[in-house]
Structures are given as structure tokens and as C-alpha cells.
Amino acid sequence: MTRNLSGQPARHEPASAEEWLARLLSPESGADDRAGFERWRAADPQHAAAYAAAERIHRRAAELAGDPLLRAAARAARRAPQRSHRRAWLLAGGMAACLLLAAVLLWPAREQADLVQRYAQAAGLPQNVLLPDGTALALDAESALTIRFGAHRREVVLERGRAEFGVAHDPARPFVVRVGEASIHDVGTVFQVSRDDAGATVGLLQGRVDVSGGRSGDRWSSTLAPAQQLRIGADGRPGAVAPLDLAAARGWTQGELRFRGRRLDQLLAEMNRYSDTKLRLGDPALAALTVSGSFHAGDQQALATALARGWQLQVRRTAERELTLLPRPGATYR
Structure with a gap:
């Protein structure tokens, strides 16, 4: 038997969109199930479309759960005496069939709404x-x-x-x-x-x-x-x-920003989008400095430290959420 790192038996992973939907809706679903689902979805472009279709069917079924006709059919079946069990279920089945027919007629109209x-x-x-x-x-x-x-x-x-x-x-x-x-x-x-x-x-x-x-x-x-x-x-x-x-294109989706020969003012504008702490230039002459490297989005302190070491800049905290870059005395910038 396959076991996970905790020593518990490993759960069988679903093979279809419907099975994955049931698994993810289960109260027992956890992070391992979500990770397994993402692997399954990424394995084939058709998996994502199949799962979306399964979700639509599930939503439609949920809409019917509160329908008065369906509830009436269920109540009729529960109230029917034992001797007329078959007749009651025929009545309930007929009402349910009418409900399904109405759903078939109404759903296409709903689908037309964007x-x-x-x-x-x-x-x-x-x-x-x-x-x-x-x-x-x-x-x-x-x-x-x-x-x-x-x-x-x-x-x-x-x-x-x-x-x-x-x-x-x-x-x-x-x-x-x-x-x-x-x-x-x-x-x-x-x-x-x-x-x-x-x-x-x-x-x-x-x-x-x-x-x-x-x-x-x-x-x-x-x-x-x-x-x-x-x-x-x-x-x-x-x-x-x-x-x-x-x-660089793949990096930003994972929180890694890659720059090649980027002007410092443009680089700071890009990095500032990912954090409440902003990096500012204390001297306009620094704007044209070119920078290459890979930086983690949102980690402003690490970027400021790298710029101070690699480009001979000074870093000063000028406000609670602001770091200002200044020229280092005696340094030459081109």
C-alpha cells in the first residue's frame, strides 16, 4: 500500500473532471488535493475545459435543488401511504420529468446571457x-x-x-x-x-x-x-x-523580476508596484543608470542592498515606507 510522509495511506487521485469536482467539494479536501488537481489540469489542455463543463453542470443542479416543483415531488413521495407506494413514485417521477423538461427549455436561454x-x-x-x-x-x-x-x-x-x-x-x-x-x-x-x-x-x-x-x-x-x-x-x-x-516572461508570474540593461528609474517604477514600501531617487542624475539582475518582487530591502553594493549607492530611510537612493560621495556614474 502506498503511504504519504505522514504514514497514512495515500488517497487515490481522480481521473476525470467529475471525480475531481467531487473531491475538491468534499469537506476532507486539502492542500494535497489542490496540488494534485493542478497537476491533472496542467497535463492536458482539455482537462481544464472538461472541469469547467463539470462545474457548470454542478451549478445548474444546485439551482434546481431549491425548485418548488422538485421539493413538492419529494414531499409527495414521503407522504404517500405504503399501499400506494408505486403510484406515489409514479407521480413524483412525472413531476420531476416536467421539471427536467422545463430546465432543458430554460437553460439554453440562460446560456445566451453573457x-x-x-x-x-x-x-x-x-x-x-x-x-x-x-x-x-x-x-x-x-x-x-x-x-x-x-x-x-x-x-x-x-x-x-x-x-x-x-x-x-x-x-x-x-x-x-x-x-x-x-x-x-x-x-x-x-x-x-x-x-x-x-x-x-x-x-x-x-x-x-x-x-x-x-x-x-x-x-x-x-x-x-x-x-x-x-x-x-x-x-x-x-x-x-x-x-x-x-x-523574464515566465519570471514575473512566479514573483521573480528579471531586468537586462534597464534604466534605474524604470526599474524602481516596476518594483514599486509590488510593495507598499517605495524606492525613490534622491538625485535625478541616477535615473539613467542601467541595471541588470533578478530580484524578488516585493522585497524592496534586498533590492536596495543590491543597488548599494553593486552600483555604489547610499540608501536612507526617509519615511516609514520609503527608501531613498543617493549618490555615494566620490563615486562616478556613467
Whole structure:
């Protein structure tokens, strides 16, 4: 018999979406079950879609639990005398059948109503969310987006910040992300989209995406392959397809920020998004310093210490939640 580290018998892991749903809804479900579920979901893109479908069926069944017709059928069966047991169950069965027929007729109408939901993240580490269709979303700090999922289309509008999408396969409902006037059409993939005042960037980690934009008479489109990115200016015009730093792209979703030749003022602006403690420049001349390295998001003290040692800066605490970087006397900066 297989046992875990605590000496208890290891529980059998479910093999289907329905079994996983039952396991996760169980009062006995714990962290090990959640970790096992994440492994199962990541093993096959169809697993996420299957689980989302199982959740929809579960929600529909829950909606019926309080239906007066169904409760009446159950009461009729309980009240029926023993000698008419068969007749009572025929009555209850007939009422339940009517209820199921009504559900079949009503559910498609409910399905036509789009599901609209907004997700927002303040300062702090990225948030991981499983969207209703089974898509895995990683939402970065100071980011916000709105989803609109319908019977024939899944649409996301990125308002600000950065997000990664591990899209659940569903050919009947294309997955589209809109950022400004540009649209990113998923073709079974993992991709990232970021938006700032200067425009937007689309980066592809796996699969393929089609990016398009512009207005009638001036439309453009581009297809990205893995490890490629496309920058779209504030005017809606695309730049050239460029290589994507996969290590940096994967790093931020895990709380690790990688920089290569980044201006110090830009680096501090990025790091400040992940913490209530802010790093400031005490001398504008330091802004153009270039920094390369990997830093843990939110660990401002470690970053300040690294800058003090590697770039000859002084660090002073100028407020309870503020660290200021200053030139070191006699140091030369280029």
C-alpha cells in the first residue's frame, strides 16, 4: 500500500473532471488535493475545459435543488401511504420529468446571457485565477481586466497592467483579448498582454496567436510564434516582431523580476508596484543608470542592498515606507 510522509495511506487521485469536482467539494479536501488537481489540469489542455463543463453542470443542479416543483415531488413521495407506494413514485417521477423538461427549455436561454466579470489586482504579488471556462489567468500587480463569456465567444478587455492567459481549448467559443484598438486571437496557447500609457505588448510563450488592429481601410495583422513579441504603439500601429525573453516572461508570474540593461528609474517604477514600501531617487542624475539582475518582487530591502553594493549607492530611510537612493560621495556614474 502506498503511504504519504505522514504514514497514512495515500488517497487515490481522480481521473476525470467529475471525480475531481467531487473531491475538491468534499469537506476532507486539502492542500494535497489542490496540488494534485493542478497537476491533472496542467497535463492536458482539455482537462481544464472538461472541469469547467463539470462545474457548470454542478451549478445548474444546485439551482434546481431549491425548485418548488422538485421539493413538492419529494414531499409527495414521503407522504404517500405504503399501499400506494408505486403510484406515489409514479407521480413524483412525472413531476420531476416536467421539471427536467422545463430546465432543458430554460437553460439554453440562460446560456445566451453573457457572463461579465471584472478582475483587479492592487499592489502585491501576481494573482492566479481559474476563469469560468477553465482558462488559467495570472494577473499582475496594479492590473485590471473584464471578461465577457457568451455561448459563442469569449472576450477579455485588458484595462491596464499585465496578464498571462493559459487558454482552455474550446473551438466553439473563440478566445479574444482586446487592448485598445488591437485584438489578440488565441489559437490554443499561452500568451501575455501588457498595457501602459505608451501602448501595449503581446508576447507568446506557447502555441500561436493572431494579432490585428487598425480601422477600416488601414487594418493590419500579425501572427506570432513562440518566443516572439509585438509592441503596439499608443497610436495603434504595430512595430516589428521581436524576440521575447522567455525567462523574464515566465519570471514575473512566479514573483521573480528579471531586468537586462534597464534604466534605474524604470526599474524602481516596476518594483514599486509590488510593495507598499517605495524606492525613490534622491538625485535625478541616477535615473539613467542601467541595471541588470533578478530580484524578488516585493522585497524592496534586498533590492536596495543590491543597488548599494553593486552600483555604489547610499540608501536612507526617509519615511516609514520609503527608501531613498543617493549618490555615494566620490563615486562616478556613467
